[in-house]
Amino acid sequence: MPCYPSLDAVPEPVDLAVVATPVSAVPRVIQDCVRRGVRVAILVAGGFGETGEEGRQREEELVRIARTGGMRILGPNTLGVLVPRSGLDTLFIVREKAPRPGPGPIAFISQSGAIAVTRMSAAAWEGIGFHSFVGLGNRADIQENELLAYLATQPGVGSVAMYLESFADGAGFFDLAREVSTRLPLSLVKAGRSPGGAKAASLHTGSLSGSERVVGGVLRQAGVYRAYDDEELIDVAWAMACLPLPRGDRVAVVVSAGGHGVMLADFLEAAEHSVGLRLASFSERTQEKLRREVLPFASVANPIDLTASATLPMYERVLSILAEEPSVDAVLCSVQVEPPGLDERLVDVIIAYARATAKPVVAASIGGEASLRVRRALNRAGVPAYPSLWRAARALGAVVERARRLHPEWF
Amino acid sequence: MKLSMAEHELKAILANLGIKVPPSLVLYPGDPLPPSLPFGYPVVAKVSSTSLFHKTEAGALRLNVADPVELAQAIQDLRALFPNEPLLVEAMERPGVEAIVGFFHDPTFGLCVMVGVGGIYAELYQDVVFRRLPVTAGDVEAMLNELRGRALFEGFRGMRASRQALVEVVLKASRWVQENARSIGQMDLNPVFVREEDAVVIDAKLLAREEPTTEK
Numbered sequence: 209m210p211c212y213p214s215l216d217a218v219p220e221p222v223d224l225a226v227v228a229t230p231v232s233a234v235p236r237v238i239q240d241c242v243r244r245g246v247r248v249a250i251l252v253a254g255g256f257g258e259t260g261e262e263g264r265q266r267e268e269e270l271v272r273i274a275r276t277g278g279m280r281i282l283g284p285n286t287l288g289v290l291v292p293r294s295g296l297d298t299l300f301i302v303r304e305k306a307p308r309p310g311p312g313p314i315a316f317i318s319q320s321g322a323i324a325v326t327r328m329s330a331a332a333w334e335g336i337g338f339h340s341f342v343g344l345g346n347r348a349d350i351q352e353n354e355l356l357a358y359l360a361t362q363p364g365v366g367s368v369a370m371y372l373e374s375f376a377d378g379a380g381f382f383d384l385a386r387e388v389s390t391r392l393p394l395s396l397v398k399a400g401r402s403p404g405g406a407k408a409a410s411l412h413t414g415s416l417s418g419s420e421r422v423v424g425g426v427l428r429q430a431g432v433y434r435a436y437d438d439e440e441l442i443d444v445a446w447a448m449a450c451l452p453l454p455r456g457d458r459v460a461v462v463v464s465a466g467g468h469g470v471m472l473a474d475f476l477e478a479a480e481h482s483v484g485l486r487l488a489s490f491s492e493r494t495q496e497k498l499r500r501e502v503l504p505f506a507s508v509a510n511p512i513d514l515t516a517s518a519t520l521p522m523y524e525r526v527l528s529i530l531a532e533e534p535s536v537d538a539v540l541c542s543v544q545v546e547p548p549g550l551d552e553r554l555v556d557v558i559i560a561y562a563r564a565t566a567k568p569v570v571a572a573s574i575g576g577e578a579s580l581r582v583r584r585a586l587n588r589a590g591v592p593a594y595p596s597l598w599r600a601a602r603a604l605g606a607v608v609e610r611a612r613r614l615h616p617e618w619f
Numbered sequence: 620m621k622l623s624m625a626e627h628e629l630k631a632i633l634a635n636l637g638i639k640v641p642p643s644l645v646l647y648p649g650d651p652l653p654p655s656l657p658f659g660y661p662v663v664a665k666v667s668s669t670s671l672f673h674k675t676e677a678g679a680l681r682l683n684v685a686d687p688v689e690l691a692q693a694i695q696d697l698r699a700l701f702p703n704e705p706l707l708v709e710a711m712e713r714p715g716v717e718a719i720v721g722f723f724h725d726p727t728f729g730l731c732v733m734v735g736v737g738g739i740y741a742e743l744y745q746d747v748v749f750r751r752l753p754v755t756a757g758d759v760e761a762m763l764n765e766l767r768g769r770a771l772f773e774g775f776r777g778m779r780a781s782r783q784a785l786v787e788v789v790l791k792a793s794r795w796v797q798e799n800a801r802s803i804g805q806m807d808l809n810p811v812f813v814r815e816e817d818a819v820v821i822d823a824k825l826l827a828r829e830e831p832t833t834e835k
Contacts, residue, residue, distance in 0.1 A: 378727035382751055411672075411807045411824055413721025413733055416747050422725045425749030428765070429758060 215240040222246050226288065226298045231255040231266075234284070238270050242277030248350075249274065250298055251284035257346040258285055267348040274349065286345025287321025290328070292338055293364065299343075301325050312337015313366025313449035314442065315359045317352050319344045319373050320399075327438040334593070335584035336446050339365050351376035353384055360388045366449030369441050370396040382430050389431030393448035393610055396432050397441045398423050431613055433606050440602065447592040447603035451568035453611040455618045456537035458488035459604065460530045461511035463542040464518040464550065468572070468597060469511030472540055475601035483605030487511070488536045494529060501525045519549035520557055527561040536567065540604055542597065543573040543582050555582050559589040568607055572600035623803075623827040625667040627707045630823055633808075636791045639819040641709040648703055652694055658710040661685050664693040666700075667707040672824070683711060712819050715812035716771045716780040719747065720789055722796040722806045724828070730800050732793055734759065734785075736768040737810040744768070752797050759786045772813060784818035785811065804828040 212218050215225070215237070225246045227237050231253050241249050257264040267284060274281050282289065288298030293311040299321075306325045309332035318324035321343040328341060339362070342355055352370060359365050368388075375381050385394055401420045427434045433448070435441040459476055463469040476485045487510045490498070498508035501522055507513040514522055530536050539561075545552055562569040571586050571593040573579040579595070586593035594600040612619050623629075630640040642658040645667065656662065666679035674680040678700060681693040690708065697706055719737030724730055728751045735747030748762040763772055763782060772780045788811060796803050805826040812819050 375727050378725075379729045379751075382728055411721070411723075411805045411826055412719060412741055412809055413723050413805050413807050414826075415742065416719075416721070416735070416745055417723050417725065417731070417733055417749065419725060419727060421747070422728060422731055422749045425762070425765075426725075426728050426731070426751050428761075429750045429754075 215244050215246075218244070223248070224298075225249045226252065228252045228300065235266075235270060235273065238273050238279075238281075242273060242279050245277070246279055248280045248282060250282045250286060250288050251345070251348075252286065252288065252300055253283075254285040256284045257348065267346060271349050281349040282342070283345035284348060287325060287343035289343070290338070290341040292340075299325060307332045309336060309338045311339070311364075313339055313364065314445050315339045315362075315365045315368045316341040316370075316442075316445075317344065317355050317359075317368065318342070318371040319347075319352075320371055321345075323371050323438050327442055330439075331442050331446070333580075334595075335587035336442065337588075347376050353377055353380050356381075356388060356394075357384055360392055365392065367393045367395070367445040369445035370394070371438060371441065372396060372398055373400045378426075382426060385427075385430040385432050390614065393445070394430075394432045395435050395441055395445045395448065395606070396427060397435050397438060398427070431610075433609065439599070443592075443594060443599050443603045444606040446587075447568075447570060447607050448610060450590045450592050451570070451607050452566055453614065454537040454568050454608055455611070455615075457485045457608045457612070457619065458535055458537045459485050459510075459540050460488050460490075460533070460536040460538070461540050461542075462514070462523070462526060462530070463511055464514045464516060464544055464547050465542060466507075466513050466515070468542040468544070468574075469507070469513050471597050472542065472572075472601060473511050475598055476540070483601050483608075485538075485601075485605055485608055488533070490533060490535060494533045494535075497529050498526060501529070516547040517549060518547050520551075520553055523550075523554060523557050524561075527557070531561070531565040531567065538568045538570070538604055538608065539565075540600060541569060541571045543571045543579075543586070543593065544575070545578050545582060546575070552578065552581060552585075555585045555589075558586060559591055562589070562591045568604065570594070570600050570604045570607075572597045620826070622669045622672070623825045625669050625705060626665070626823060627667040627705065629825050630820065632795070633792070633820055633823060636795050638788050638791050639817055640823075641712050641819060641821065643707055643709040646694065646706040646708065648698075648705070652691060655687075656690075656708065660687075660690075661711040662690060663707075663709045663711050664690060664697060665707050665709075666697055666704045668701065668704040671704075674822075712812055712821060713814060715814035715818070716775075716778055717810035718772070718785055718813050718818070719807065719809040720785075720792060720811055721747075721809070722752075722792070722803065724800075724804065725749075725751075730797060732789065732796075734762045734789055735766060736771065741809060752793055754789070754793055756786055756790060759789045779815035780813040781815060781818060782813075784816070785813045788818050788820065802828055 225241045256267040306329045309328050461472045495508045506515050573582040583593040627645045634640050662684045664681040684690050684693050717738030719735050719741045721733040730752040733747050746767045748765045772782050807824045808820045810821050
């Protein structure tokens with residue numbers, strides 16, 4: 209890689225500058241950038257607004273200089289930008305420590321670089337792809353609303369996940385998100401939920417309206433899925449990016465392990481710790497058809513338990529019966545390859561089914577390396593697959609919630 | 620801190636907006652009690668003042684006043700305690716499902732509305748839901764659906780409540796608060812009695828905005 213002593217020494221035009229100098233050198237570099245017609249500068253250095261008033265003034269000064277040349281600033285104090293499809297990768301964490309995800313539909317905007325890079329590495333491991341990641345840093349110039357508006361125009365974006373500790377412009381975010389969320393799934397972690405800024409209020413309304421609770425109501429009003437941690441954020445963003453909208457909330461559960469079926473049924477519709485979906489009740493005719501496909505002791509009521517005697521053809525035929533069954537809006541599958549009659553070719557059966565049906569299919573696969581391979585293959589094929597039953601149920605719940613909001617007439 | 624206006628003044632505004640409030644009579648200091656009331660007994664007698672936040676605790680409220688003799692006594696007692704404040708005599712409304720409707724400025728999102736389970740248990744259950752203004756009827760319906768106590772507003776144990784009437788109260792009050800967002804800091808309508816055929820605001824409080832901001 210060629211190196212130059214300064215920007216002025218670079219022979220070609222420069223579009224993007226990643227400024228990785230100490231704080232003291234940043235203003236001079238920004239001036240160089242403006243002179244060279246750089247369009248965006250990513251400022252890695254910390255030591256600006258996050259340190260207090262003086263740092264904030266230094267930050268404002270940088271933005272002022274940048275504006276004179278029409279240049280935009282990302283950061284300062286940002287991990288950078290990642291665009292897997294084009295290979296643009298300005299993250300200063302080396303790949304060996306933080307493997308990057310491949311191309312995919314999730315656009316990730318994060319106010320924390322560490323949250324994003326760790327979560328993307330975890331997702332990369334699972335075979336989940338990203339459209340882009342942008343670390344906001346101190347948001348001296350570019351903030352989330354502008355990025356969201358841009359991402360909403362990009363064809364490759366299937367879902368936008370956001371980690372924010374504060375809103376740069378809450379009212380503006382609300383207006384934008386309410387409009388964008390009708391065509392693009394949005395999910396958001398608003399961290400920093402402990403009671404902030406106690407208000408000097410004495411009416412009931414004042415004492416009941418902590419900002420934390422207001423955020424919940426306002427995000428719902430704007431059609432934004434509210435996640436409570438980074439794991440849930442990406443789980444849900446992934447499912448919403450991959451899956452068609454279900455036409456209702458009735459779920460068929462297919463397992464080869466009875467216990468998985470019992471727990472998934474709980475997670476769908478129990479009174480506590482469930483996502484509030486329903487187990488589909490199959491028609492007599494469908495139960496009859498199912499009975500012909502499974503062993504006599506298997507359950508053909510929902511959840512369908514194929515038992516440890518499950519085989520690939522059994523899965524294939526049972527799934528195709530469910531595709532026809534009008535009482536089923538979505539399928540939740542536990543994909544375990546431990547039973548003697550099953551192997552990793554089960555993945556192909558699930559993928560072929562998911563591609564052939566208009567109903568969303570979500571998978572859970574739990575265990576060691578084999579289940580990791582299963583999840584990777586499913587995720588890479590666009591079938592969301594999770595390493596826990598709860599996470600699978602929760603992801604499906606998010607997709608149903610979105611369908612309910614966009615198409616109340618289906619419910 | 621003082622309320623922006625006394626209860627009877629705020630209720631007059633609400634009534635003008637088409638929001639139901641109890642039939643009432645205001646007695647300023649020195650006003651005699653009229654020989655008869657334009658509404659029936661039992662009635663409520665209370666102090667309508669900008670300096671009282673919690674009437675019950677201050678002894679400024681007399682409920683279930685049954686007849687003219689009791690009313691004369693109640694007025695006399697309240698005047699002894701609050702000689703310079705107006706008194707409000709209201710018809711004692713039939714109970715309903717109690718709701719709270721509130722308005723305030725959220726530092727992040729601006730003007731917001733709160734709807735929830737009201738009355739004396741509002742603070743205990745904290746069963747309230749928020750939206751940014753403006754809201755549509757659909758928004759308010761969604762808010763009611765999100766309450767843990769939503770069954771209360773759908774008819775619970777023979778108590779019937781008109782969700783529609785409550786939604787109307789929220790919409791009418793919301794419009795007024797939005798039009799006056801520069802001066803209104805917070806408003807409580809609590810409780811609102813939601814009954815089979817209507818919703819009536821039993822108590823209402825308004826706080827002025829502390830510091831005018833540039834917020835839209």
